[in-house]
Amino acid sequence: MTRAEIVEKYRKYLYGVSTYYKEPLPFVRGEGKWLQDADGRRYLDFFGGIVTVALGHCEPRVVAALEKQARTLQHVSTLFPTIPIGELAEKLAEIFPGDKPAKSFFTNSGTEAIETAILTARVHTQRTEVVALRHGYHGRTMLSMSLTAHSGWRLGGVHDGSIRHAMAPYCYRCPLGLKPESCGTACAQDVEEVIKTTTSGRPAAYIAEPIMGVGGFITPPKDYFPTVAEIVRRYDALFIADEVQTGWGRTGRKWFGIEQYGVKPDIIVAAKSLGNGHPIGATVARAAIADSFKGSTIATFGGNPVTMAVARTVVDIIEKDRLADNAAVVGGHLRARLDGLAEKHPAMGEVRGMGLMQGVELVKDRKSKEPAPQAAAAVLESAKDHGLIIGKGGLYGNVLRISPPLTVTTEDADQAADVLDKAFGEAAKA
Numbered sequence: 143m144t145r146a147e148i149v150e151k152y153r154k155y156l157y158g159v160s161t162y163y164k165e166p167l168p169f170v171r172g173e174g175k176w177l178q179d180a181d182g183r184r185y186l187d188f189f190g191g192i193v194t195v196a197l198g199h200c201e202p203r204v205v206a207a208l209e210k211q212a213r214t215l216q217h218v219s220t221l222f223p224t225i226p227i228g229e230l231a232e233k234l235a236e237i238f239p240g241d242k243p244a245k246s247f248f249t250n251s252g253t254e255a256i257e258t259a260i261l262t263a264r265v266h267t268q269r270t271e272v273v274a275l276r277h278g279y280h281g282r283t284m285l286s287m288s289l290t291a292h293s294g295w296r297l298g299g300v301h302d303g304s305i306r307h308a309m310a311p312y313c314y315r316c317p318l319g320l321k322p323e324s325c326g327t328a329c330a331q332d333v334e335e336v337i338k339t340t341t342s343g344r345p346a347a348y349i350a351e352p353i354m355g356v357g358g359f360i361t362p363p364k365d366y367f368p369t370v371a372e373i374v375r376r377y378d379a380l381f382i383a384d385e386v387q388t389g390w391g392r393t394g395r396k397w398f399g400i401e402q403y404g405v406k407p408d409i410i411v412a413a414k415s416l417g418n419g420h421p422i423g424a425t426v427a428r429a430a431i432a433d434s435f436k437g438s439t440i441a442t443f444g445g446n447p448v449t450m451a452v453a454r455t456v457v458d459i460i461e462k463d464r465l466a467d468n469a470a471v472v473g474g475h476l477r478a479r480l481d482g483l484a485e486k487h488p489a490m491g492e493v494r495g496m497g498l499m500q501g502v503e504l505v506k507d508r509k510s511k512e513p514a515p516q517a518a519a520a521v522l523e524s525a526k527d528h529g530l531i532i533g534k535g536g537l538y539g540n541v542l543r544i545s546p547p548l549t550v551t552t553e554d555a556d557q558a559a560d561v562l563d564k565a566f567g568e569a570a571k572a
């Protein structure tokens with residue numbers, strides 16, 4: 143099929159989808175960090191299918207595990223124990239960042255895993271209210287859109303009235319107009335203010351992304367989560383870490399983003415990289431919480447043997463190939479290169495993130511910090527023309543999101559930074 147034919151079908155027969163770039167870019171093949179478009183052109187993939195392709199495209203060991211399991215047993219549902227579901231759950235219990243023992247519930251997407259986490263918290267605590275964060279993103283069901291606090295991603299309005307939103311730890315645009323050096327992490331205290339003033343004082347849970355992905359890789363200061371965790375515990379609520387983007391070594395050295403803050407969550411939510419592109423959602427909870435989840439609930443495809451075998455292989459590869467360490471090393475190199483570019487390109491208002499999750503917030507000028515969404519779109523377009531795929535996000539659409547496979551090298555990071563250098567130059571002239 144030609145490029146035009148692929149795009150025509152996409153436009154004619156799909157709805158609710160949006161694409162990057164002036165002209166949609168159809169891909170036909172992926173191999174490691176490379177993508178190939180319908181005209182045979184190759185691109186270095188520094189977005190990984192929205193922070194998902196942790197091991198690179200079509201990783202041979204993952205493909206082999208998939209093929210083997212698909213030939214052995216494809217589906218029976220969770221009504222019947224299988225080898226792959228037990229093996230993955232055992233591994234997740236081992237690396238769970240909260241107090242052990244831990245147990246898992248598997249679904250097919252991050253959204254479903256979020257639903258499961260909130261349901262688990264509500265069933266366990268016998269409470270309903272949940273505190274989430276402004277600028278956060280948690281999915282596309284009625285509940286997860288209500289948790290999301292990003293107007294563009296709340297299609298159809300708010301549906302769950304028991305959710306409250308505290309201020310985001312967004313230091314570059316502090317909602318309180320304070321400076322990180324002297325603010326006393328006032329945004330963390332806002333969680334208590336929200337509990338005291340907008341809930342019954344008995345919330346079921348607090349949920350947050352350790353780095354706010356769709357929100358534009360907003361990276362909370364180090365003392366934010368420890369302060370919040372203390373408040374949440376004081377109100378006997380559960381701490382839920384949404385690790386859908388930050389999990390699986392992406393932030394460097396540790397399995398999970400929340401570990402960078404030294405906080406032990408009660409429940410974590412995972413998806414994306416866990417399947418390296420295969421649909422999966424996992425909710426992992428302290429066993430004491432998980433065990434109070436009684437009553438009927440089922441996800442027909444949750445725990446599907448093929449997906450479970452894939453995910454177990456993904457986790458094993460991340461561990462064996464020490465990819466979390468690689469994320470720290472190459473991420474550090476990439477960050478240094480981006481910081482260097484920021485000295486040269488005034489549109490780069492802030493570079494932030496951890497490991498191989500780096501964001502660049504673009505502004506019209508550094509003093510006013512006025513968001514520059516057009517510049518972000520121009521950089522994205524120009525990077526693509528030079529063979530580099532990156533993502534975009536943020537409430538104002540002005541943040542570049544850089545999240546390559548965890549397998550990339552410092553040479554790859556240099557190549558990406560060189561392209562971005564050119565792209566910033568071209569965007570400034572446009």
Ligand SMILES: Cc1ncc(COP(=O)(O)O)c(C=O)c1O
Nearest residue numbers: 251252253279280281355386387
């Ligand atoms: C932090 C976070 N939570 C939840 C979700 C929802 O995951 P999914 O799109 O797999 O349903 C996403 C998706 O981008 C996400 O970034």
